[in-house]
Amino acid sequence: MFESLSDRLTGALKDLRGKGRLTDSDIDATAREIRLALLDADVSLPVVRTFIANVKERAKGSEVSAALNPAQQIVKIVNEELVGILGGETRRIQLAKTPPTVIMLAGLQGAGKTTLAGKLSKWLAGQGHTPMLVACDLQRPGAVQQLQIVGERAGVPVFAPHPGTSVGGEGTLGVSSGDPVAVAQAGVAEAKTRQHDVVIIDTAGRLGIDAELMRQASDIRDATSPDEVLFVLDAMIGQDAVSTAQAFAEGVDFTGVVLTKLDGDARGGAALSVREITGRPIMFASTGEKLEDFDVFHPDRMASRILGMGDVLSLIEQAEQHFDAEEAERTAAKISQGELTLDDFLQQMLMIRKMGPIGNLLGMLPGAGDMKDALSQVDDRQLDKIQAIIRGMTPAERDNPKIINASRRIRIAKGSGVTVTDVNQLVDRFFAARKMMSQMSGRMMGMGGGNRKN
Numbered sequence: 010m011f012e013s014l015s016d017r018l019t020g021a022l023k024d025l026r027g028k029g030r031l032t033d034s035d036i037d038a039t040a041r042e043i044r045l046a047l048l049d050a051d052v053s054l055p056v057v058r059t060f061i062a063n064v065k066e067r068a069k070g071s072e073v074s075a076a077l078n079p080a081q082q083i084v085k086i087v088n089e090e091l092v093g094i095l096g097g098e099t100r101r102i103q104l105a106k107t108p109p110t111v112i113m114l115a116g117l118q119g120a121g122k123t124t125l126a127g128k129l130s131k132w133l134a135g136q137g138h139t140p141m142l143v144a145c146d147l148q149r150p151g152a153v154q155q156l157q158i159v160g161e162r163a164g165v166p167v168f169a170p171h172p173g174t175s176v177g178g179e180g181t182l183g184v185s186s187g188d189p190v191a192v193a194q195a196g197v198a199e200a201k202t203r204q205h206d207v208v209i210i211d212t213a214g215r216l217g218i219d220a221e222l223m224r225q226a227s228d229i230r231d232a233t234s235p236d237e238v239l240f241v242l243d244a245m246i247g248q249d250a251v252s253t254a255q256a257f258a259e260g261v262d263f264t265g266v267v268l269t270k271l272d273g274d275a276r277g278g279a280a281l282s283v284r285e286i287t288g289r290p291i292m293f294a295s296t297g298e299k300l301e302d303f304d305v306f307h308p309d310r311m312a313s314r315i316l317g318m319g320d321v322l323s324l325i326e327q328a329e330q331h332f333d334a335e336e337a338e339r340t341a342a343k344i345s346q347g348e349l350t351l352d353d354f355l356q357q358m359l360m361i362r363k364m365g366p367i368g369n370l371l372g373m374l375p376g377a378g379d380m381k382d383a384l385s386q387v388d389d390r391q392l393d394k395i396q397a398i399i400r401g402m403t404p405a406e407r408d409n410p411k412i413i414n415a416s417r418r419i420r421i422a423k424g425s426g427v428t429v430t431d432v433n434q435l436v437d438r439f440f441a442a443r444k445m446m447s448q449m450s451g452r453m454m455g456m457g458g459g460n461r462k463n
């Protein structure tokens with residue numbers, strides 16, 4: 010995500026490190042680098058101009074901080090300005106006072122609306138909502154069926170007209186199945202009856218902007234008075250992103266933007282201009298084809314990620330999601346008593362792996378941008394190996410690794426398809442880690458740092 014932009018920006022800022030004092034020409038040179046980096050990433054020109062002017066003004070101005078050196082000061086300014094163009098505050102979905110909350114999706118064909126409908130509904134369901142999807146893309150062949158599949162995967166019901174029949178399935182509503190406005194209205198009514206608290210309306214897109222597309226989207230909007238109209242924007246379309254966003258802002262208007270395909274290595278910077286150009290916040294980011302590849306868009310986190318400062322907040326949030334507090338407490342107690350077993354170790358590792366590929370996790374840590382090569386060594390294959398070795402042990406061996414003698418090591422290596430050296434390394438490291446962790450935890454308790462009962 011924004012990798013080349015991130016590389017360029019960190020590169021530009023790195024040159025300042027170690028300088029005790031920055032002259033105006035240092036600042037100008039850095040500003041020039043940043044400007045080129047942003048333009049190369051397709052960030053739109055007016056946005057770049059404002060950005061650079063602000064950075065220069067603030068950097069040359071009187072902002073002096075005792076805590077930061079000049080280079081850090083510039084990084085801070087660039088970061089704050091970046092957060093600014095990305096929208097500042099995180100913008101949450103506005104829920105209707107009286108349910109259902111109606112969310113309408115609009116955007117070009119292929120932008121990722123249908124996929125997003127699934128992601129958004131799954132995400133909302135995960136937060137205790139009871140969403141329903143409404144299929145109003147009656148233009149693209151197979152679109153209704155695609156939404157039904159997506160809904161099934163997300164475990165969320167889909168309201169769709171049956172081909173050739175009237176809306177409502179039985180023709181009871183007497184609405185033609187070819188009329189997306191009628192389908193949208195009937196969908197919202199159905200959601201009310203069935204007490205779904207959120208309705209997500211998927212609408213038709215076209216390959217390009219056209220008047221008919223805008224009219225249809227506006228009609229659906231007028232007929233359903235959505236609480237949110239989300240403009241879905243493919244970040245990979247480059248410079249066209251800005252003009253498309255402008256056209257939708259004028260033609261349909263929207264309350265928020267969803268950036269999709271941020272996993273692509275395209276420059277994507279145009280999408281970063283959307284907030285500044287349209288004045289509408291970016292609310293969500295989609296980063297892949299799977300339902301889970303989706304998150305709330307946090308301008309501050311995105312900015313620090315682009316600047317290579319890592320995304321520690323996202324990491325913490327992901328950790329919390331997968332974190333089992335009781336299990337952690339149990340493990341902590343075992344660690345302090347030097348009783349950690351290989352089974353515990355394996356469980357910990359599996360818990361971490363649930364959070365995603367290890368490379369992604371490490372990439373979120375600050376400074377990780379500088380260590381890409383080193384990080385690529387800590388890949389999932391190594392973890393797979395450790396997992397295989399531990400699984401190749403008997404329960405008794407995992408429970409009490411001290412019994413793992415030479416002949417057992419040979420057996421384990423054979424069984425898990427690794428060398429005896431691999432097994433030796435794992436066992437040695439395990440003992441060293443167990444000892445260190447137990448010492449550390451003892452010391453922390455000695456300092457009064459623990460509030461555990463024992």
Ligand code: GDP
Nearest residue numbers: 118119120121122123124269270295296297298
């Ligand atoms: P729609 O025409 O706007 O409804 O777009 P679709 O939801 O059908 O998406 C078009 C294509 O883009 C599909 O092949 C999706 O799997 C793919 N897609 C959607 N979102 C993402 C994303 O965030 N990343 C990637 N790589 N592909 C995506």
